[in-house]
Amino acid sequence: MERNTKIALLAVIVIAIVAVAGLAFSGFGGKQTLKIATTTSLEDTGLLTVLEAAFEKQNPNIDVQFIAAGTGQSLEYGKKGDVDLVMVHSKTQEQKFINESYGTQRNVFAYNYFYIVGPASDPAQINGTNATEAFKQINTTGSANPDQVKFVSRGDNSGTHNREIQIWNKTGADYNTTIQGQKWYIESGKGMGDTLNLANEKTAYTLSDSGTYLAYKGNITLVPFVTQGKDLLNIYSMIPVNPEKFSNVNYNASMKWVDFVLSTEGQNIVGEYGKEKYGQQLFIPLAGQAEPTK
Template sequence: MLGIGTVSAFDLGFLSPKQEFKIATTTSLDDTGLLTALEEKFESEHSDVDVQFISAGTGKALEYGEKGDVDLVMVHSKAKEKEFIDAGYGTNRTIFAYNFFYLVGPKDDSAGINGSDVVAAFGKIADEGAKNPDKVKFVSRGDESGTHNRELKIWNETGLDYNSTISGQKWYLESGKGMGETLIMSNEKQAYTLSDSGTYLAFAGNTTLVPYITEGKDLMNVYSLIPINATKFPDTKSDIGQEWITFVTGAEGQGIIKDYGVDKYGKTLFTPYVGTSDPEV
């Protein structure tokens, strides 16, 4: 029995544990450290919430959502996001930031892609890789991530048959890993790869890879928030999900995104943007 002046367990908060709020997210948002910055600010204003991130490629992140294992997803593959929402797993798509994919590679530019557009560059890599697979290589994520999906889209635009002339070839390697690890592998192999700009800049000090193509409509990389459908998964913490979306798309969250990376890399890793349609740049 508690006496006068005794502090109860309730007063200490032991009977009110933090609510776990789970987000499945693409590795690029995690590898850059942006999510940690957003999490720290959000939790400082929501002391009863414990934000937990599950980092994976977009395809895997959406699988977590399809199983109801998370409350929200933060991903970057528009076509897959639409399928996810149309199937009733997510309720809506809100864009919160964008950057660009970079085609990066060895300093000696073994395939001679400098000055090309990205589709022509992919074609040159395939051509030179077939001729000299020991010298010209490309490392793919190979993991159904947003970056991997964009890579496949660009290969398709070259007009080459991916299954017969690219996949399985000696010059074409698959990491099966996140973006940061794929960049490290590409550096070790002195190979080309497609990376989101944020992760490339965050890992630039750990590689000698050079960005050759960094702009263009084929390289725009849009990041979205999608809350899980609480009708399909009643345990989903949709109230906290809405608070997270309001925060990330509001002045505080957009301010963090705008400034993130400037002090360390001299430029922001992501451009803040709020909307349901892709930005026009």
């Protein structure tokens, strides 16, 4: 009798442990959480909202939660195991993240271009130039007339900010000593949408991903001057956080998200997004294709 009682008690304990473990994994109500750190440029365009709705329709047991930050901050979240997946757009930073075993694999899914935008009056006369020539002109004219020519930077270690720094350095200037801190150079420390609004307020130039610019252009007067070229190519990727480094991450849900975005349905959403709302495609699908080089 005593032996049967012990067995029954043990069975109750085992069932309780399994139940608690199930709740811990799936969340109350049977839902799992998928935490994604994403660039503000993807968030500001509204694309993620559409992808999320379609994904959750297929996976009703997964609740997708986005944390919008610059690429640098998004990768930091990944390095701490605070998120399950990152969606970013700075290849050098992404490869470092993977090489240090924080991420498993880089999955490219879309691209567009950065735009150099500014006031229609074009005080630095950059129209018709390329990216490096435009930045060189802004530096020269801004230094000579800081009240008339200004540039607003993200200044937040985002993918856009890192690309901006690369272009400044390519002009022959040293970003840290001859660009940063100048009177004509303003750092917003904010996301892309807020930076565009600040540049508009200051009648300044800025570097923006094309998607966010097109989403915001109806509310600002800034116009695009340089929109193509290798220096302005902007590729987006998804990287699951390494479950071998952080046992708490929801790797299975991450891979379901990756597979969905790379699927025919996901890529159709990416390619069609913006046409109806903004009258123009914001992203070019890239799944299963070689990365463009220019």
